[in-house]
Amino acid sequence: MNNYCLILAGGNGERLWPVSRSSKPKQFLDLLGNGRTLLQQTYDRMSRFMPKDRIFVSTNVQYLSLVHEQLPEMDDLHILEEPVRRGTLAAVAWASVFVSRMEEDACLFVTPSDHLIFDETAYAEDILKGLNFASREHAMLVMGIRPTRPDTAYGYIQKGEATDVDHITCLKTFTEKPQKDFAELFMMEEDFLWNVGIHIFPVRSMLDLLYKNVPEYQLEIPRMMEAAASDTGQLVPEFFEVLPNLSLDADFLDHAEKVFVLEGRFGWADLGTWPSLHDYVTGDEKGNVLLDTQGHLYDCEDTVIRLPKGRQAVVKGLKGYVVAEEGEFLMICPTEDVATMRRMHTDAKFS
Numbered sequence: 069m070n071n072y073c074l075i076l077a078g079g080n081g082e083r084l085w086p087v088s089r090s091s092k093p094k095q096f097l098d099l100l101g102n103g104r105t106l107l108q109q110t111y112d113r114m115s116r117f118m119p120k121d122r123i124f125v126s127t128n129v130q131y132l133s134l135v136h137e138q139l140p141e142m143d144d145l146h147i148l149e150e151p152v153r154r155g156t157l158a159a160v161a162w163a164s165v166f167v168s169r170m171e172e173d174a175c176l177f178v179t180p181s182d183h184l185i186f187d188e189t190a191y192a193e194d195i196l197k198g199l200n201f202a203s204r205e206h207a208m209l210v211m212g213i214r215p216t217r218p219d220t221a222y223g224y225i226q227k228g229e230a231t232d233v234d235h236i237t238c239l240k241t242f243t244e245k246p247q248k249d250f251a252e253l254f255m256m257e258e259d260f261l262w263n264v265g266i267h268i269f270p271v272r273s274m275l276d277l278l279y280k281n282v283p284e285y286q287l288e289i290p291r292m293m294e295a296a297a298s299d300t301g302q303l304v305p306e307f308f309e310v311l312p313n314l315s316l317d318a319d320f321l322d323h324a325e326k327v328f329v330l331e332g333r334f335g336w337a338d339l340g341t342w343p344s345l346h347d348y349v350t351g352d353e354k355g356n357v358l359l360d361t362q363g364h365l366y367d368c369e370d371t372v373i374r375l376p377k378g379r380q381a382v383v384k385g386l387k388g389y390v391v392a393e394e395g396e397f398l399m400i401c402p403t404e405d406v407a408t409m410r411r412m413h414t415d416a417k418f419s
Contacts, residue, residue: 070174071122071199073114074163076265077107077135077181078128078150083341083406085413086397087374095181096134099339099374100349101360106339108138110181117192118177124148124167125181126159151305156265157314161278161285164271165292175203176274178267178316184348186335194235198268198330201233207326208269208277210239212261213336218251221341221406223263223317227329239327244318261331263317264338268330281323284312342390343403346372372403 081093088094095107104112107125114123120141126148127135135147148166150159160178167174177195185191194211202209212225228240242263243250254260278285291307314320321327337348351357356365359374363381373381373391381391390409392399397416401409 070171070203071118071196072167072171072174072176072271073118073123074148074160074167074176074178075107075110075114075123075125075181076156076159076178077125077131078153078159079180079182080128081182081340082413083409084339084345084392085409086394086399086416087392089394090130092134093131094339096131096138099345099359105138107135107181110179110183111139111142113185113188113191114179116188117196121146124163126150126163128153151308153313154308154311155313155319156316157278157282157320158308158311160267160274160316161289161311162292162308164274164278165289166296168271168275169293169296172272173203174271175199176269176271180265180338182339183264184337184339186337188334190334191332194330194332194334195266195268197233198236201231201236201328201330202268203270205326205328206270206273207328208267208273208324209236209328209330210321211264211266211268211332212329213264213332215251215255215260215262217347218248218255219262220245220248220251222338224251224254224260225263225329226257227259227261227331231328235331235333237329237331239321239329242317242321261329263321264332264336265317266332267316277320277324281320282312282314284310341406342372342392342409343406346370346390346403370403 077095079093080090081088084094096105098105124146125135128150148163167176177199198209223244225239226241228238230237275289279289338344346357349357355370356368357372361373361375361381363373366384368383369387371386371389375381375393388403390401390403399412
């Protein structure tokens with residue numbers, strides 16, 4: 069009963085521009101048109117196997133009102149404010165401190181807020197298995213999913229020696245967003261998995277690792293402890309401002325000791341890019357995907373279309389494209405040309 073969950077909801081979702089904006093990023097959108105935003109779906113999924121009073125959300129101060137609006141049942145103290153952007157490591161460190169003040173022997177499960185899970189029963193079983201193992205071993209555990217394509221947008225973790233628990237192994241290596249040739253090589257090897265950003269660990273183990281391996285935290289962790297014990301339970305901006313802007317995966321995972329890998333078997337997708345939406349959302353017989361959009365397509369194949377409410381698409385002859393409109397921007401771009409999408413977003417910001 070010492071398990072807790074942290075939902076990371078502070079990202080600005082720029083890879084799904086122009087539908088996802090810094091003012092209202094993807095986790096606060098109902099991208100699939102099922103009546104619940106990605107954040108709400110994540111919270112729903114967690115609350116099916118974890119008490120609601122043990123679920124926390126970490127988000128940037130800019131999005132506090134959106135979290136309150138979309139999760140009105142959540143206690144204010146369970147919405148952890150990030151005063152400034154300092155990467156996932158700072159958010160996880162603050163949550164670890166906060167939860168440790170509530171329960172010193174707590175085990176924390178950290179998940180992004182933009183995942184699509186296909187088998188929620190198997191998902192709950194895997195997460196609870198991981199929590200039990202991490203608590204028993206006083207160790208950090210990362211979730212891996214078997215790759216379905218040589219994607220360079222994900223980190224890759226290599227499984228090492230087996231443990232006494234099925235599908236849990238030691239971590240052998242971690243590679244952050246490899247080049248295409250390495251990703252293709254990893255696809256051919258049975259022991260490589262996608263790192264999907266799900267982490268499980270005892271909070272004391274996390275804080276000890278931070279204190280030993282990240283010098284900037286040696287002073288700040290005691291100050292965080294004081295803040296967690298205050299009436300508001302929130303950090304003031306100057307605490308976060310001095311923290312290094314680090315990723316829990318790329319900047320910390322390589323330096324941690326006693327890390328294990330749990331291979332998830334529940335069916336997973338990251339709704340982080342237009343290509344990922346096309347790959348995992350069911351389309352018509354020609355692979356076209358209309359995301360909460362009405363339209364008529366002629367001679368189109370493998371095309372994703374997302375338009376605002378009240379707009380209809382009438383399109384002919386597109387093959388492998390994204391058509392996305394929001395506000396003042398209409399983007400039309402080949403689905404796989406992620407570099408150009410990134411440049412379009414950058415150019416639009418400064419136009």
